[in-house]
Amino acid sequence: MAMNVAANLAEKVLGSGDNATVTTGVANPTVDIEKFADTSVPMKALTWMGKNSVALSDSYKPRIVDPGDVVLRVTGSTICGSDLHLYHGAVTNMQKGDILGHEFCGVADSVGSAVTGIQPGKRYVASFQIGCGTCKFCSQGLSSQCDNTNDSTVQNILYGSRTAGLFGYSHLTGGYAGGQAEYVRVPYGDVNLLELPDDVPDELGLYLSDVLPTSYNAVQDTRVYPGDTVAIWGAGPIGLMVAAFAFKNEASRVIMVDSGWRLDYVKKKLPNAETLDYKALGSGKSVTAEIHERVPGGVDVCIECAAGEYAKGWGHYFEMLLGMETDTSEIINEMITSTRKFGRCGITGAYIGFTNHFNIGSLMERGIRLIGNGQAPVHKYWKDLLKMVQSGEVDPGIMLTHRVSLDDMAELYKRFDARKEEDGIMKVFVETKFSAPRAEGTPALTKL
Numbered sequence: 177m178a179m180n181v182a183a184n185l186a187e188k189v190l191g192s193g194d195n196a197t198v199t200t201g202v203a204n205p206t207v208d209i210e211k212f213a214d215t216s217v218p219m220k221a222l223t224w225m226g227k228n229s230v231a232l233s234d235s236y237k238p239r240i241v242d243p244g245d246v247v248l249r250v251t252g253s254t255i256c257g258s259d260l261h262l263y264h265g266a267v268t269n270m271q272k273g274d275i276l277g278h279e280f281c282g283v284a285d286s287v288g289s290a291v292t293g294i295q296p297g298k299r300y301v302a303s304f305q306i307g308c309g310t311c312k313f314c315s316q317g318l319s320s321q322c323d324n325t326n327d328s329t330v331q332n333i334l335y336g337s338r339t340a341g342l343f344g345y346s347h348l349t350g351g352y353a354g355g356q357a358e359y360v361r362v363p364y365g366d367v368n369l370l371e372l373p374d375d376v377p378d379e380l381g382l383y384l385s386d387v388l389p390t391s392y393n394a395v396q397d398t399r400v401y402p403g404d405t406v407a408i409w410g411a412g413p414i415g416l417m418v419a420a421f422a423f424k425n426e427a428s429r430v431i432m433v434d435s436g437w438r439l440d441y442v443k444k445k446l447p448n449a450e451t452l453d454y455k456a457l458g459s460g461k462s463v464t465a466e467i468h469e470r471v472p473g474g475v476d477v478c479i480e481c482a483a484g485e486y487a488k489g490w491g492h493y494f495e496m497l498l499g500m501e502t503d504t505s506e507i508i509n510e511m512i513t514s515t516r517k518f519g520r521c522g523i524t525g526a527y528i529g530f531t532n533h534f535n536i537g538s539l540m541e542r543g544i545r546l547i548g549n550g551q552a553p554v555h556k557y558w559k560d561l562l563k564m565v566q567s568g569e570v571d572p573g574i575m576l577t578h579r580v581s582l583d584d585m586a587e588l589y590k591r592f593d594a595r596k597e598e599d600g601i602m603k604v605f606v607e608t609k610f611s612a613p614r615a616e617g618t619p620a621l622t623k624l
Contacts, residue, residue, distance in 0.1 A: 204353045205236045205361075207273050212353070212361070214239040221275045221357035222585040227265035230276065230589050232582070238353065238361035243290035246365030248282040248302065252378040253355045253582070253606045255592050256386060257412050257483065258526050262346060263589055266485045266502075267528060269330060269347040277344040278304040279385040280355025281378050283610065284369075293366045299378070300369040302362055303554040304386040306341040306352065309367035317556035325363065326350040334529060339551060356585055358608050370558055373566065377615035379579075379605050380565055383572040384558050387603065390524060391417035392561060393552035394479050395425055398522030402426035405475040407467055407514055409507050410482035410525060411438040411451075413575040413603040418479055418524070419449050420574070427477075431470065433463060433510075434482075437597040445574040467514040476519050478511035479549075483525035495532055502529035508546075509535045518543040524552075575603035576618060582608045584624040591624060 205213035217237035225231050238247055256279055261267045281301040284294050294300065306326075307319035314322050325341035328348055332338060341363075344354015353360060362368055372381040391414055400406055406422045408415050411434035419430045419442065432442050435455040442449055450470070454463050468474060484503025487493040492504040511521045512535050521544060539546055564570035578601055580588055585606060591599050605618065614620065 204273065204275055204351070205238045207271070209236065212238050212241060217359075219358040220582060221353075222277060222582070223272075224262060224270050224274045224276055225272055228263060230263060230586050232586055233273070235275065235357065237359040240286060240288045241361065242363060243288040244364045244366065245288040246284055246291055246294050246300075246362045246369060247286045248280070248300065248355075248360050248362055248369070249285040249610045250280050250282040250355055250358055250360055250608050251299070251611045252282070252382045252608075253277050253280040253357075254382060254604050255356075255585075255588055255606070257414065258345075259589070260593055261483065261485055261526055261528075263593060264485065267346050267348065267526075269328070271347060271351075274346070274351075275344055275353040275357055275360075277354030277356030277360075278342055279382060279387070280343070280360060281372065281382045281385065282355075282360070284365075285359065287365060291365050294369055299372040299381075301372055301381050301384045301558075302343065302355065302360075303368045303370070303558065304343055305339075305368075305551055305554055306343065306350065306363055307367050307555055308364055314367070314555070318553045319367075319555035320551035320553045342551070356582070356606065358582070358610065367555070370562065373562075376562065376565055377618070378612060379576065379615045379618040380572050381562075382605065383575070383603070384554075384561055384565070386552075386554070387413055387417060387575065388561050388565075388570070388572055389554040389557045390414060390549075390552040392421050392557050394418050394481070394522055394524040394549050395421040396557075397549045397552075398477055398479055398520050398547050400425045400427050400477055403428050404477050405429045405431075405471050406477045406479065407431045407433060407452075407475045407511070409433045409478070409480045409511065411442045412481065414524060415481040416442055416445065416575055416602070417572070418481055419446055420570070422477075422479075423448060424570070429471070429475075431467065431475070436595070437600065438595075438602070441600070441602060463510045464513040474514055474516035474519060476516060477522070478515050478519070479522045480507055480511060480525050482507055484508075484527040484531065492532070501532045503527045503531045505531040505534045509533070509538075512538045512544050512546070515542075515544055518545075520545045520547060522547045522549045524549045572603075573618065576605060577602045578604045579614065579619045579621050580604055580606055580624055581621065582606055587624040
């Protein structure tokens with residue numbers, strides 16, 4: 177009952193969908209034309225229109241608002257599993273017309289008067305989170321927890337403090353327009369843009385924006401040591417790269433937990449990975465039982481890369497539907513009971529608020545360490561990750577299955593959400609009218 181009351185209180189504070197209470201300024205050139213738009217230059221942008229509805233809309237090129245701003249001409253963006261949480265209306269404080277997209281790269285188009293390190297005409301990838309560069313957390317490279325780029329009072333109430341602002345990810349994270357567009361304004365441009373060298377094409381450099389730092393942080397933060405056994409829930413792009421980084425850290429075994437064709441895809445790209453199709457288990461057999469059969473006593477490390485939005489059983493499905501919880505605890509409970517005594521569990525998938533039926537007893541009694549990997553601090557890792565991409569030590573290309581046009585983004589959301597085997601969509605490179613010719617060895621343009 178106490179959890180129900182807490183969840184309902186949070187819902188009243190947060191609101192949802194079109195009725196959400198906006199607590200931050202809208203950094204959207206479509207909505208606040210006078211403040212943010214250069215009306216002399218039209219642009220196309222992918223906008224949130226309501227639950228399960230997005231559209232390519234007419235907007236305007238953003239303009240320089242603050243001296244530290246950079247306006248980027250977008251040459252590549254992508255869709256992320258976490259974008260689906262916005263699409264489904266599972267993330268609070270979305271507003272109709274919000275420009276989506278938190279992973280993008282491009283060419284600097286114009287720079288503010290205080291910008292010193294960004295040059296017009298050069299290529300850059302943007303951090304999906306917005307750091308100020310000078311606060312307590314940014315000074316340590318922990319850009320995801322910047323104190324100065326998100327003025328959401330809702331986050332203070334819900335979480336106890338604010339996280340950094342994020343591009344294209346609701347007014348809960350600052351209301352910043354995203355990069356699934358032809359142009360985007362990047363605040364604190366000197367801090368939040370990383371130059372891409374000539375030997376790293378957009379099709380690879382783009383993923384320094386989120387998926388590579390997020391995957392790397394999951395392994396580093398949860399602590400995967402040489403010889404460890406690791407189980408990963410979710411065989412999408414993040415799970416695939418977490419597995420790759422776990423092997424790079426010399427994990428002895430990696431078990432991918434999911435269902436369907438994505439497990440086959442992972443096996444093709446990482447032959448050493450083991451797979452566990454939870455839908456193919458015998459009647460009454462749990463994921464935990466299967467893992468304990470394979471690794472007696474449990475694995476050393478479990479990492480969650482799926483998110484709390486997707487309920488497996490009817491109980492959690494209805495509790496979420498009724499607003500009694502925002503996230504299901506099913507995967508977290510599977511992880512806890514599948515981990516050895518004094519093992520470690522890391523949560524990388526997006527969880528928004530409250531959950532019920534959490535197995536705190538197993539966590540406490542067996543000394544399990546539950547680690548919220550958070551929004552990965554991109555700035556802490558991205559220079560090192562860039563070097564890994566340059567050297568070929570890390571290949572983000574193993575995720576890349578499709579190249580599509582920005583014009584097809586609305587259809588891409590539908591296809592990506594459906595996850596059908598015949599589409600086979602893992603990670604996508606989304607081109608704009610400003611994109612360079614396709615890099616050799618990357619997927620050709622697909623018309624959806």
